Amino acid sequence: MGGYTYSELGAIFAMQGFAGISLFSVLLLMALGLAIIFGQMGVINMAHGEFMAVGAYTTYFISTITENYLPSLMPIYFFIAIAVSFLFAGLLGYLAEFSLIRHLYKRPLDTLLATWGLSLIMQQSFRSFFGAREVSPTLPDWLLGSYQPTEMIDIPINGMFVLGLTIIVTLVVFYLLFKSSWGLKVRATTQNRVMSGAVGINTQKVDRYTFALGCGIAGIAGAAFTTIASTGPTTGSLYIVDTFMVVVFGGAASLFGTIASAFSIAQAQSILEFFISGSMAKVYTLLALIIILMFKPEGLFASKVRR
């Protein structure tokens, strides 16, 4: 790296570090909802990406309404959009669980097929409602541009925003699962469904809310990603592979595993990308992942749950 001053290299190092952390927050936010559903209920939700797209489209819809009818709210509409995305995606998840998933709990392969079918239905509905073209909400000005702590360092504001949001969502999820009475019921149901039912926990209700929560978080993820990329009917399917990668690598039933997995995948990828080309970086990341999974098939953090 001849010809560069130390301050230049330092600046690149700082920005590259942030690029890795930013990718980590994106992966984690994507995977959280899936990890909750997969980990706590054993349902593989192939429509997870589409619930993200629901959040993204909701944000787009709210942005359009705000722009046309309430322009004075533009600076803060994004927070409203995140909340509505959560509620709306959660509500859809609740309905999906009620009408589809709950009939298939004892048939894991069928839930795979059913949720995949659901994802196709949702993609086509997006296409019918919003058209085939990709859309982007108008972002408030404060979300655009970069923060410059020094002359040479540019930290993207949307990246910091997604990072902040990820931290908040993760903390809330941890609180709900490990500190609230609802979380106690969820964990009890996961460990022993029959016994939980016997001591008076309404396991069906627990399932429904868990699924809704997972989908709602997907909605938040979708809303957040509108600051990074655009939204089209098939956007969800772009994210689903990365999402599964994080969850499987982390160990299916562990939230800590999900965090560790998102962090290591993100850092590996962004560091490799800096030194070799983009496509090859992905290839090496996946290769490393496969090799590790060969020796640790349970993922980074093995599940200690008895089934």
Add this chain to the structure above:
Amino acid sequence: MKLKQHASKRTFMKNAACAVVLGLFTMASSQVTAEVNTTGLAVTDDTVTVGILHSLTGTMAISETGAQEAEKLAIKQINEMGGILGRKIKIIQEDGASDWPTFAEKSRKLLVKDKVAAVFGCWTSASRKAALPVFEKENGLLYYPTFYEGLEQSKNVIYTGQEATQQIIDGLNWVAKEKKAKTFYLIGSDYIWPRTSMKIARKHIENVLGGKVVGEEYKPLGNTQFGSVINKIRLKKPDVIYAAVVGGSNVAWFKQLKAAGITSKKQTLLTISVTEDEVLGIGGENLEGFYSIMKYFQSQDNPNNKAFVKAFKEMWGEDSVIGDVTQAAYLGPWLWKAAVEKAGSFDIDKVVAASEKGDIELTTAPEGYVKLHPNHHLWSKARVGRWNKDGQATVVYTSELIEPDPFPKGYQ
């Protein structure tokens, strides 16, 4: 909208006059069907059937929607003028579903079962490559609208978009001259078109312009993370970023460039993959001041284009935008009409022979003027557009008419 043909104006006028006069007596006998159709195509006494084959579903629907809308508009206008050889055009539309084998399968269906006289369709190079063997085997005729990497010329395809030299090389020449650019960073999506285009660009930069490529990078299709690449670009400080990122990735790419503080104030960026269609998704504010090299921009100020934009918006809604490929797709049916009338027949071989004479021209093309070269590509002008906040471009440079050269020497 009127079309003119130069060289064979006389025969054309005669035919047209015949058609009009006969048409007054009876629709059916404008020209005897057995004469204009000797190979069993779907031509009746008052109709001729063509196919439209684009992706209406799947990831490519975003891009291909505009193309099929433009083709339908051209066909509607041709029908309003009385059709071709006294026959109204009927459309059979098939969905390629963004899936390349489906393109081949639907092509076969259109050619073998429906016996269409021409097909307007395909968008990505991958879909064209998949459909090409079918068109060659069944002797069909495809009008392909997208700018592409060149290195192809088939008897059965008319390429209405620009090939590599008409876009890539002219754009590089412009940026080298206007911006005094010496160092280039190439970035594209990882598939055939960006890779071939960048190969040509690199040869031109190194061998002709005497410049230097300081980085070359390909990201998987659909990739939305450009943080590391942007840092690399920052480290290399190229005079020009030369980009061919496509699809949804495009939006992420430009949003993240802006978020990283790389804007047109500090950095020249020239792209070969952004038209008005893409800007709709990216948002003009993220692109402001960057450049695209195309052959057509919606903002072009000429009477042909004004009429075209007006007609397009009347048919497809006030909010619709028109990109380079949409305009090129619009040319397809008109070029076919000119060739059929010149040949006096719908037979594929005769229409191809007429097209290869090299004198079919459209003086009323929205992009200005185009002429069909015997090598099945169009003579056209390259234009550099500077993007504005409202999602439209200001044309800052227009080239001379460039001869199409799908197999440029020294670039392979």
